[in-house]
Amino acid sequence: MLKPGGTAKGTIGNPKDQDWYRLDSMADGVVTAKLGGIKDVDFVISFFDKDRRELKRVDETTVGGDEQLLDLGVAGAYYLVVSNKNEKANNPTQVYELVTKLDASAGREREPNDTALTAQAVEAGGLAKGHYWPAKQLLSEDPEVAEEDWYSIEVSKTGLFLLNIDVSEVPKVDAILEVYDTNGYKLKELDAGGIGEGESLRSFGVRGPGKFQLRLRSKYKTTGNPDVTYDLLTELLPYQGATEFEPNDQRTDATPLELDSISGTIAPAGDQDWYKVTIASETRSLLRGELSGLSGMDLTLSLRDSLGNEISFIDNMGKEQPEILTGWGLTGGEHFLVVTEKSGKKVDSRQSYTLARKLITFQPGLEWEPNNSSATVQSLKFGESVDGYFAPKGDEDWYEFNLYQNGVVVLELTGVINAAPSLTLFDQEFKELASSAAPKPGDPVSLERELDRGTYVVRLKPADPAQNNVRDKYSLRVRAK
Amino acid sequence: MRRLALSAALLAAACAGPKQAELPQPLPPPSPVSVLEVKDPNFEAIVVESVGNEEADFVTFTKIFVDGKEAGKTVVGLRSQEKHARLKLPIGNQPVRLEHWFLPAVGEWTVFPETHQPRERFVRIEEGTIARLILRYDPAGRPSLTLSREPEAPH
Numbered sequence: 001m002l003k004p005g006g007t008a009k010g011t012i013g014n015p016k017d018q019d020w021y022r023l024d025s026m027a028d029g030v031v032t033a034k035l036g037g038i039k040d041v042d043f044v045i046s047f048f049d050k051d052r053r054e055l056k057r058v059d060e061t062t063v064g065g066d067e068q069l070l071d072l073g074v075a076g077a078y079y080l081v082v083s084n085k086n087e088k089a090n091n092p093t094q095v096y097e098l099v100t101k102l103d104a105s106a107g108r109e110r111e112p113n114d115t116a117l118t119a120q121a122v123e124a125g126g127l128a129k130g131h132y133w134p135a136k137q138l139l140s141e142d143p144e145v146a147e148e149d150w151y152s153i154e155v156s157k158t159g160l161f162l163l164n165i166d167v168s169e170v171p172k173v174d175a176i177l178e179v180y181d182t183n184g185y186k187l188k189e190l191d192a193g194g195i196g197e198g199e200s201l202r203s204f205g206v207r208g209p210g211k212f213q214l215r216l217r218s219k220y221k222t223t224g225n226p227d228v229t230y231d232l233l234t235e236l237l238p239y240q241g242a243t244e245f246e247p248n249d250q251r252t253d254a255t256p257l258e259l260d261s262i263s264g265t266i267a268p269a270g271d272q273d274w275y276k277v278t279i280a281s282e283t284r285s286l287l288r289g290e291l292s293g294l295s296g297m298d299l300t301l302s303l304r305d306s307l308g309n310e311i312s313f314i315d316n317m318g319k320e321q322p323e324i325l326t327g328w329g330l331t332g333g334e335h336f337l338v339v340t341e342k343s344g345k346k347v348d349s350r351q352s353y354t355l356a357r358k359l360i361t362f363q364p365g366l367e368w369e370p371n372n373s374s375a376t377v378q379s380l381k382f383g384e385s386v387d388g389y390f391a392p393k394g395d396e397d398w399y400e401f402n403l404y405q406n407g408v409v410v411l412e413l414t415g416v417i418n419a420a421p422s423l424t425l426f427d428q429e430f431k432e433l434a435s436s437a438a439p440k441p442g443d444p445v446s447l448e449r450e451l452d453r454g455t456y457v458v459r460l461k462p463a464d465p466a467q468n469n470v471r472d473k474y475s476l477r478v479r480a481k
Numbered sequence: 482m483r484r485l486a487l488s489a490a491l492l493a494a495a496c497a498g499p500k501q502a503e504l505p506q507p508l509p510p511p512s513p514v515s516v517l518e519v520k521d522p523n524f525e526a527i528v529v530e531s532v533g534n535e536e537a538d539f540v541t542f543t544k545i546f547v548d549g550k551e552a553g554k555t556v557v558g559l560r561s562q563e564k565h566a567r568l569k570l571p572i573g574n575q576p577v578r579l580e581h582w583f584l585p586a587v588g589e590w591t592v593f594p595e596t597h598q599p600r601e602r603f604v605r606i607e608e609g610t611i612a613r614l615i616l617r618y619d620p621a622g623r624p625s626l627t628l629s630r631e632p633e634a635p636h
Contacts, residue, residue: 454603
């Protein structure tokens with residue numbers, strides 16, 4: 001009989017000696033059992049329930065080594081069994097000490113929780129402290145299998161929620177955190193941190209009511225840490241549309257972007273965040289997207305059609321700088337904005353980017369992207385002007401106008417910082433008639449030509465494809481002299 | 482209301498088909514649409530529409546305006562049917578505008594909204610050639626124009 005919190009002393013009289021200690025605990029608690037090593041003996045400690053079913057076994061050291069069983073959940077009668085593995089052990093007189101400690105169970109891991117079936121229920125918003133220990137699961141079919149700790153979280157309310165999970169760092173351990181649904185399908189695997197680093201899952205979308213399971217383990221089979229606990233912190237927040245709803249890594253899981261802006265994180269490495277922009281009416285609209293910069297990262301923004309095909313890729317700026325999609329023309333239906341980190345290797349779940357979207361009703365006089373080629377040329381009424389952007393990088397803008405009377409026509413393009421555009425005039429058969437270029441970035445450019453009545457096309461193009469400006473618009477005017 | 486009907490029809494054409502069981506069957510080959518014949522045509526308008534499913538395959542035709550006046554029209558046919566109109570236009574550079582119409586399930590002939598109409602453009606009509614102006618609609622109902630020219634067929 002061993003009182004929880006008490007110490008037992010004993011000897012290993014022969015190599016096959018087994019010492020059974022009954023442990024009775026009236027209340028819920030967590031027991032730690034530490035066994036000091038003695039000469040010649042290779043200790044194994046086991047933990048049995050009242051029906052003498054083995055729940056946990058530990059054998060992490062060899063002859064003479066200490067052993068410890070940690071985080072044993074108790075409420076009632078159990079057994080601790082001390083045995084020896086060294087057949088040649090011959091030390092019947094030296095006394096070993098089995099020291100136990102009983103702690104309150106609140107906020108603690110409760111072994112055994114090594115499988116999905118034995119997952120420990122944790123409250124969302126609560127903390128669980130546990131150990132990556134022992135390193136191996138000796139009771140599994142394959143005794144070389146690494147230790148796993150399973151937790152379950154129940155979402156009782158109906159609706160959409162965001163689950164945030166933080167696992168603190170533990171020296172020597174490279175943690176992996178996985179999320180499973182009730183059917184056992186893995187929803188997410190997180191392995192962003194390295195050895196001695198934590199893991200963090202942000203804005204993981206869950207639908208309630210439902211039950212989700214977390215699997216926490218050390219990446220390397222032989223690595224554990226009995227001295228330092230991990231802290232598993234969970235948080236469940238009602239989803240209000242202001243943050244991404246992970247998983248949103250593909251078109252079918254895209255987070256609806258219904259508010260003016262939304263925040264998200266790049267985690268794990270290679271994360272793609274899809275956002276759905278729905279335009280209900282058939283009104284012609286211009287979509288503007290603004291993506292904030294993130295420390296240490298070069299983010300890119302991509303616009304996709306309803307089938308997920310890329311129609312515009314925005315990578316104007318470098319590391320830590322914002323990206324802007326300027327005025328893309330849309331007429332009803334679903335479109336997608338996709339945020340990625342350029343290298344696919346960077347990750348940081350602790351800092352969030354902001355993606356803002358603006359839908360502006362199209363009016364004559366505004367550029368309508370795409371107008372990058374003769375096939376998508378934008379019509380412009382003679383005598384009027386159009387305002388547009390040289391963006392993204394490599395942009396060129398095509399406009400077409402009809403001249404109903406012969407005359408001298410003047411084309412005027414205002415200057416834009418960081419762009420030295422050329423202005424080229426084609427006839428309706430796309431024969432080049434005239435061209436003029438700005439001498440340097442920021443300078444205006446104009447062209448004058450006597451023309452017969454007909455359809456004419458103007459191409460605007462910065463001298464260098466890298467020249468772009470998402471802030472300042474150019475203005476192109478076509479008029480009679 | 483009419484615009485709404487067109488939008489709904491085009492949306493159905495563009496978005497149809499997520500459910501396997503409801504995937505549209507391939508449309509049967511369209512029956513030939515008779516071409517309005519003129520003697521020695523020098524201009525041909527061709528209208529081609531992409532149709533996603535049978536429900537969106539309603540009836541359309543296109544009017545041809547030259548220098549602001551109606552100069553002809555295509556025959557009436559299903560959207561999936563390619564429609565032609567051959568005309569003899571005055572020699573010279575002519576402003577040509579195509580105007581697309583549809584017949585809703587209930588109601589009368591309705592002109593496509595402005596956002597779904599092609600822009601007016603000049604077409605040079607020359608002796609001995611046929612100018613072909615092709616109006617294409619993608620499944621979302623967006624129009625695009627292309628112009629080509631071929632020698633006139635020998636008599």
